[in-house]
Amino acid sequence: MFPAICDERKLADLNDQKEPYEFDYFISNAEADRNLVHETLVPFLEQKYRAKVCLIDRDLPQGRTLLNALQWGISRSRRIIVVLSPSYIEDNFCNKMQLEHLILPDLYESTRDPMDVLLLMIQQCKIPQAIRWNLDIEHIDWTPDVRERTNWNHLQRWASQMDTHGHNTIWRDICLVQRNLLGFMFVCWLVGFIVVVPSI
Numbered sequence: 001m002f003p004a005i006c007d008e009r010k011l012a013d014l015n016d017q018k019e020p021y022e023f024d025y026f027i028s029n030a031e032a033d034r035n036l037v038h039e040t041l042v043p044f045l046e047q048k049y050r051a052k053v054c055l056i057d058r059d060l061p062q063g064r065t066l067l068n069a070l071q072w073g074i075s076r077s078r079r080i081i082v083v084l085s086p087s088y089i090e091d092n093f094c095n096k097m098q099l100e101h102l103i104l105p106d107l108y109e110s111t112r113d114p115m116d117v118l119l120l121m122i123q124q125c126k127i128p129q130a131i132r133w134n135l136d137i138e139h140i141d142w143t144p145d146v147r148e149r150t151n152w153n154h155l156q157r158w159a160s161q162m163d164t165h166g167h168n169t170i171w172r173d174i175c176l177v178q179r180n181l182l183g184f185m186f187v188c189w190l191v192g193f194i195v196v197v198p199s200i
Contacts, residue, residue, distance in 0.1 A: 023054040026077035028098045032087035036122060041083070044152070049159055067097070074102055079116040085123040100130055107134070118158055122147075 025045055029037045037055070045051040054060075054077050060069040074080065080103055088094045106112035114136030119127065122142050131137055140154045 021076055021078045022052065023059070023073070023077040024049075024051040024079065026054045026074050026080045027083065028056075028080065028088075028094060028103065029083035030085060030087035030091050030094050033083050033085050033122060037083060041081075041120075044155070045159065048156075051159075067102075070098060070102055074106070079118070080112075081118045081120055084119055084121040084125055084127070086125045087123075089125050089128065095128060099128060104130055107137075115161075120155070 027037055027041065034057070042053050042055065045053050054073045056070070056073070060073050064072065082088075082099060082103065103117065107114050107117065114134060115138065117137050119131070119137060119139045120142050121127075121140065122144075124143060127139070138158055140158065142155065
């Protein structure tokens with residue numbers, strides 16, 4: 001559906017590699033959700049956290065193909081916010097080109113920490129199959145009733161979980177503890193198995 005997508009990504013990587021982040025957040029959203037993003041989400045990030053936000057219709061460089069420009073914006077951003085809605089899921093430009101072909105490969109190729117990607121659900125919809133079982137990606141229900149009730153607390157917590165270098169430290173430490181605990185439990189099970197088997 002999107003020809004030469006791998007070549008475009010490689011070209012963008014070569015052009016932008018080893019260059020510092022220019023943005024704190026890249027926001028991937030459907031055109032139908034533009035007003036909420038521009039009037040609510042972006043002011044929250046830029047004013048409360050003095051963050052630099054990369055928007056597709058505002059900050060991408062001119063003179064590049066759309067795919068190359070998107071890859072540039074994603075690679076120059078420390079973290080990614082995917083604004084999920086039925087419009088996003090139904091739009092191939094969002095769900096296929098941005099999410100499946102640009103954002104997710106960064107995760108699966110280990111060039112970006114899953115904790116640095118946020119799925120912000122602003123309307124009830126099915127989470128895309130490709131990321132439904134990725135438990136390392138933060139999910140926040142930000143539908144209108146929840147957003148009003150929680151007073152933005154969940155989004156504030158995620159947005160503030162970066163140190164001075166832009167690294168997501170809190171959730172990374174939690175995951176490290178969880179993985180170490182699972183590893184310890186597996187070793188205990190293995191030792192118990194080795195001890196029990198000979199006695200049988």
